[in-house]
Amino acid sequence: MIILYLYTEVMGYSMATIKSLVDQGNIIHIVHWDKKKISPYQLSNYKNVYTYSRSLQTYESLKSIIFNINPDITVVSGWQDIMYLRLARVLKSSNKIVVVGFDDQWHGTLRQYLGLIIGKCGGLNLFFSHAWISGIYQFEYARNLGFKKNKIIYDLYSADLIMFHEAYKNSQLLKKESYPHRFLFVGRLEKIKGLKILINSWEQIKEKRKDWELVIIGSGILRRELETNSDIIIKDFLQPEDMIKEIPQVGCFILPSINEPWGVVVHEFAAAGLPMIASNCVGAATEFIVHGLNGYIVDPNNESHLSSAMLRIIDKTDEELIYMGSASHDFSLHITPETSASNLTSLKN
Numbered sequence: 101m102i103i104l105y106l107y108t109e110v111m112g113y114s115m116a117t118i119k120s121l122v123d124q125g126n127i128i129h130i131v132h133w134d135k136k137k138i139s140p141y142q143l144s145n146y147k148n149v150y151t152y153s154r155s156l157q158t159y160e161s162l163k164s165i166i167f168n169i170n171p172d173i174t175v176v177s178g179w180q181d182i183m184y185l186r187l188a189r190v191l192k193s194s195n196k197i198v199v200v201g202f203d204d205q206w207h208g209t210l211r212q213y214l215g216l217i218i219g220k221c222g223g224l225n226l227f228f229s230h231a232w233i234s235g236i237y238q239f240e241y242a243r244n245l246g247f248k249k250n251k252i253i254y255d256l257y258s259a260d261l262i263m264f265h266e267a268y269k270n271s272q273l274l275k276k277e278s279y280p281h282r283f284l285f286v287g288r289l290e291k292i293k294g295l296k297i298l299i300n301s302w303e304q305i306k307e308k309r310k311d312w313e314l315v316i317i318g319s320g321i322l323r324r325e326l327e328t329n330s331d332i333i334i335k336d337f338l339q340p341e342d343m344i345k346e347i348p349q350v351g352c353f354i355l356p357s358i359n360e361p362w363g364v365v366v367h368e369f370a371a372a373g374l375p376m377i378a379s380n381c382v383g384a385a386t387e388f389i390v391h392g393l394n395g396y397i398v399d400p401n402n403e404s405h406l407s408s409a410m411l412r413i414i415d416k417t418d419e420e421l422i423y424m425g426s427a428s429h430d431f432s433l434h435i436t437p438e439t440s441a442s443n444l445t446s447l448k449n
Contacts (some may be wrong), residue, residue, distance in 0.1 A: 101125070101448055104171035106187065107132040112340045113145070113364040116260040117444075119398065120437035122148045123252035123428040124215040124445065129169050135177070143436050152324040161185050163190065170207045174449050175232065200224075201232040201256050203362040205383060206241040214259040230447060232256045234362040237383045253447065260340060261432065264371035267344040267428050271373070273398070274348050275425075279418035281312040283410065284350040284374070286365050287357075289320030294356030294379060294400050296322075299329065301356075304332070305414075312414050315350060317343070347372045351421060352413045357381055358400045370394075373430035375416075375424035377409045387434050392429035 103126050107114075107196045118128055122389065126149050127160055134153040165176075166187060169419070174196060176188050213276040231242040234256040236390035242252045287293045295316070302314050316326060327334055355375045365382035370376060376395030378385040389395045394410035406433045413421070 101170060102127050103444070103446060104128075104166065104169060104174045105130045105132075106174065106176045106178060106181070106184040108181060109133050111364075113257055113259055113368070116258050117436040117440040118149060119146065120258075121445070122146065122443035126213050126441075126445065127365060129171065131157070131165075131339060132410070133181075139334070153440055157183075157401075159186060159382070160260075163187060171196070173197045173444065175199045175201055175444070176228070177217075184316050184364035187228055191430065192225075192227055192229060197230065197425070199230045199232045199444070199447065200228040203234040203238055203256060204241055204381065205237040205361050206244055210379070216444070232444065235383050236439055237386065243320055243436055248324045253317070253332075253443040255435050255443050257362055257367070258435050258437045258440040259364055259371050260431065261346055261436055262369050263340060264347075264368050264432070265429070267347040268371065268373035268425075271348040272422075275351075275418075275422060279421055280349050280351045281310070281414075282368070283312065283352050283354050283377075283413075284315045284346065284351045285316045285318075285354050285356075285428055286369075287318050287355065289316070289318045289326060290324040292359050294355065295326070297358075297400065297406060298354065298356050301403045302331065303408040304403060307417035308411060308414065309416055312351075315344075315346075317346070343368075344372070350374065352377065352417070354406075354410075355379065355407055356398065356400055360384075367432060367435065370428040373429040375413060375421055376428055379415065388428065388431045390431070394424045394431060417436070 103121060107130060110130060121128055129150045131152045131154055135155050174191050176184050176198065178184050188198050230251045230253060230332040231247040232253050233239060233242050239252065285298060289295060314335060315333045317335045317338060326332065353374045355363055355366055356379045357380060360382040362383040366378055366382060366388050376389050377402035378389055378397055380397050381400050385397050389397055391397045396412060398405040398409050
């Protein structure tokens, strides 16, 4: 089967599903934005995966490439790219399977209500035959956009479980000997990620931290401000293969985002076997965190909620933390690259 992706930006976790699709015998073509990227992730070369830089294409050149490829399934991940939408309409009018992938949650904004009106009027049917969503929070949005239940598939995103499960396996003996008392945040260093709330919450428990530390990994506009804080450890953005080297050194993952439609990073560190703290805005928390069992779900606008959750982790014994991490690891199997890939290819079967 030939599968075409029209991407705005390819992220590291995107490749887990794509590699699984290749393992199942499919050929993948990816058109992706190579400029105006929000992440420093670099796309590597993979067998039977062919890539095209969006900046080098005109509408006619890309249309020619697509019709030469003749994809069985096209996935559009980039509503804002008008060229992608034009091409999706051409493919859909040729009775091709054209899937829109999105992780947005329904918030009832003006923009979403406009989309709802367009969807209810059949406008989306001009472009897409199916919706591919990440989780339950996205199902409501897909239905509001006019997609029928049997036209919606799940597991848009998956962590690279081979990589993170291996990191879990390799870190267990070390953690049983000496559990690392470090909180870890990974993501863009921006206000929307709840970083200011995290720092304020960390300051609130200054006298109760015991030997725990806070590590922040990423790049973004808040980096310079964060670097002035001597109470935290700042590290640059890391490629996935370097990120897993941090796992033996950390004891709990935190994602206190104010807005986080999904958050594959939660899946990644669940797979790595870490206790978790996430805000109730994080879509992936519904799949990989059971409050009180393997972590805590907090109000992103309440610093005392976050500081309280951090103290609950600090007050756990190392044995309890290892058990929580084991539960996270088990929950990571709820979604896999194989379920993600198979959901997509099921549309052609």
